[in-house]
Amino acid sequence: MSTLYAVVVTASDRPGMMSAVTKVLADHNANIRYVDLHSAGEHADIYFEVTLEGPPDALFADLKRLNGVHGLEEIPSFAKIYGKRIIVMGGGAQVGQVALGAIAEADRHNIRGERISVDTIPLVGEEPLADAVRAVARLPRARVLVLAGALMGGAITDAVAELKRRGVIVISLNMAGSVPDAADLVVTDPLQAGVMAVMAIADTATFDISRQRQRRY
């Protein structure tokens, strides 16, 4: 069975450094899930998450030996710290209320050992929203999108269909436009929509979203 390791490598910030680090990972058959680089002047923190079959000691030793690497620290993974993500986007008034419901409900589950975070962006306009919906597929750990507005359709609806194909659950407020018809679930009350979004992905909840598909509350 493979184990997930999260590591920060402090290294010189120059082209080729990331390639050198990932080459060492490949040499050890580490499967890279996530890499991020934070620059701070001439040094950079390279944060990565890999899965490995065996113990990580030889890999860590080779990384430390690499030219340009100044330090290495094993840390808790983002999945462990921030957990599954619910993304809420749309009009500020509605996004705020959905967030309120989702945060209160996530609190109840996180106390029992879950880790669910609620991430939001207030946005206006068909194209910016369609781009933001499509980008949810690329967000690490994003599991549910809640669309919180009064009118959404056109390019946003196309983006919703694409996102659903990639396995993200889409909940829509009851609103004008074609988005509600494309969503997995339509909820009229924004607080309730936030609560249901959390219940849909909490292992501590007994709410089966697949039984709710196409329903309206």
Place this chain on the structure above:
Amino acid sequence: MSTLYAVVVTASDRPGMMSAVTKVLADHNANIRYVDLHSAGEHADIYFEVTLEGPPDALFADLKRLNGVHGLEEIPSFAKIYGKRIIVMGGGAQVGQVALGAIAEADRHNIRGERISVDTIPLVGEEPLADAVRAVARLPRARVLVLAGALMGGAITDAVAELKRRGVIVISLNMAGSVPDAADLVVTDPLQAGVMAVMAIADTATFDISRQRQRRY
């Protein structure tokens, strides 16, 4: 001047693939800022952001030619879509109210061309919170942390000091414990704390956080 490019490469999901892709990036002197891999069965989407000095055509062509690569698409970067991030963590009751203030204020700035998102997690306990505070330094595009609780100190305060050294602004609610003394700014009302967090990083606002350090409202 270097330009930022965001690209999705669809490739076979196997060890070594990421190393092969990053080697091509290094050969073209592309400076990698962010790489993320989303698995979907035998294929994976490798999403990356790089800065390049010249035009990207030769790099894109070499990536497409790579053994195991099935497709390549240029897309808008996360910075363009979700922008700067405010992170709110602590007790569910307070996190919800801070989020409400921050989302309403972010809406006002995003309408004028800003991109600010508000990301939250309700959490309980000194160690989980300290870990989550420390991890904010590794979150892409995180600019402000708001600590929203009734009692925070000890390991959380140490983590706050570390985070401030890494350039993240820390706002604390007025609460028991040593965290308020360690924060850049203390705000009693949670809605106001959310609004001020947005003002502190919005280019469309005229609020200079450096003039507010150590103040209490």
